[in-house]
Amino acid sequence: MTGNEYTDIVKRHTSPNGRVLSILEEIQRKYRHLPEEALRAAAEELNLPLSQLYGVATFYTSFSLQPRGEHIIGVCHGTVCHVKGAARVTAELEKKLGVSEGGTTGDGKFTLESVKCLGCCSLAPVVSIDGSVHARVKPETVDELIKSAIPGGAPGD
């Protein structure tokens, strides 16, 4: 990763509207976090104070200064998921993955997150795995869910 790669990303986003967000989103997607050098390079290229980018990077939950896992498991904790047992789903996943909410497994494979609401409330509780949403998740079957959603991705493998 060279400063140039980051500069290229910055240059691709030309519209002033939402520019900082979309640049940081692309860096986050590509590198699974916002490396310090990326923030520095972007700030320089955009001619913005580094403190502003740091402020943005730490304000929004989509961004992370530490690397996230290869696969993101997001348990929805919207209102309906909450009343339909999302806490039990999270507890089971914490046990299976050996991390607590917000954490990443030691092998860097999984990050377990809590997400606000995926808008699939009629199918609660739902879990998103790498962006695709799975309906009516039961704590007892989270193992199978991960296995089927991520090829070769059984926790603890």
Place this chain on the structure above:
Amino acid sequence: MTEGGIKHRVESGRDLQALEKKGLELLYPGRPRIAVAMASCGRAAGSGRIYESIGDELERRGLDASLVPAGCPGLCSREPLVTVLEPGKARIYYSGVQPADAGPLVSALAGGEVYQKRALGAEVEDRLVVTGRQIDLGPPPGNLGLLADLDFYRPQVRLATRNCGCINPFSIHEYAARGGYRALAEALAGDPSGIIAEIKKSGLRGRGGAGFPTGLKWEITAGSGHDEKYIICNGDEGDPGAYMDRSILEGDPHSVLEGMIIGAYCMGARHGIIYVRAEYPLAIKTVGHAIAQARELGLLGENILNSGLSFDVEVVMGAGAFVCGEETALIASIEGHPGEPRPRPPYPARQGLWGKPTCINNVETLANIPLIAGRGGDWYAGLGTAGSRGTKVFALVGKVKNSGLVEVPMGTTIGDIVLGAGGGPDGGRKLKAVQTGGPSGGCIPASLVDLPVDYESLTGAGTIMGSGGMVVMDESVCMVDMARYFMTFAAGESCGKCTPCREGTAEILDILDRITQGGGRPEDLDTLDELSRVVKDASLCGLGQTATNPVLSTLRYFRSEYEAHIKDKHCPAGVCRNLTVYRINPELCIGCGLCAEECPGGAILGRDDQPRVISQESCTRCGACYRICPQEAIFFTGRGMPGA
């Protein structure tokens, strides 16, 4: 784009008719048309596989049919949903379709039959709301009722969601065939102030939560003299439990674009932005596709429909912050700052994005605009109540039988929505409360089922309309836990800029945590009440000003439940684990052992057909045994109750 059909610029009414004609051929082809509901909710329920399986079956049998994705028709709890339309026949809705159904469904279709096993209802006509035109499809099959007669659809009037589930959201032709872009063409031929007058007459109020009159907002923005102005569509939809905006963006993106273009004409805006939250990737993709299509046909860009109007739209993706739904925070976010609200005035209509006049409207608000521009303000105002005109989409979710999006005239009662369309709580339980307005709203007790749903009535009852979330709660839901849930949300989403919201929500959350864990003190209730009022009065933006509504409303209607938690250390719903003690009634226990199998902690002792006992030391109070017991022999009491 990938669609066949009209490619050149649409410049006149004639070109628009060509678009419409092509769309009608797609919607009503001379062969069967199969549409699979593939919004996010459908996909979560597995509609992707259904779509593939049906495609495979059609190919295997060599059946000539068109297979398209559609948005969500609303009845999400019965997904995956599929509709089949054969020429000259009623449209059949199928629900709960599984991949294994693809074969029999296609073979029934090949034989001109209805696949009874999954059939839900029939539609005999299509009404194009924008034009008032009616298209007859054909007679219903003998043994299947009408979709419109189902409890779920009977009270509905679908205006904002008029095309959701019906058209292929990736087809601008199909949108045009339903009367789309006609209102725009008519509007561009007339005077902007005339349209604003119609919108004012319609009584439309913003559907994003605050309920500000849309016509007035447009008038103010139009009057803010400046050569550069913006119109922003707010698709941040942060209220957990509401998803109508997602459904409209995913199912009918052009309705929002058309609303924005009409707005641009009325207010003199050149730039449009649709701000969509990061959690909605499909909405972002669908809207992006629609923008590209509209641009290709010249419905966005320079000199739209030869009217001299130049306007373009781009999508900005949020990054996971509820407060960014607040309009000044949203602007800060687009400008590249943390999403912190600022005091108003100045209002965005005078000084918004990059300091320029900016009109911010919600997705559902904008989807209504083409209807009002097309059919007139009086027509729209004919629905609803005096203070709340038109319809509202509600996300009817939670402990309710039929769950999904319902669009009803304002003034429909809670009971007609929850017990009527929703069919009441699932599993025959008793209705306890209905929560509206999400984290900014409150809980209405079951005794208020006759309350009409409009802005004023809800506010009077201590809650708000908000964006239209309606979470149904039965006896298994603890109201103190609900208050704690919403405070956790608010405290986590408070941006931290103003002290009452930052410190107040954290302090209230501490108290609620303590109460739900068994450390509640008698004076807590007064403190909660007082603190909640301070946060409400002293916070900078709507987040803090409404964040304590869930606490205030539950204190108002469910005070005794708080008292049980504090005095008896008892959670009547059995939700708060620290307060709950599970026991087995030996007289009812048949010793089946199901509870022991279910128990994750091995806390259930006993053998053979002897009554079981729960070891209180190992019990984690998860309630799994309570839920599984076929004899209802397991019960719970409060920690501080006699016999516990």
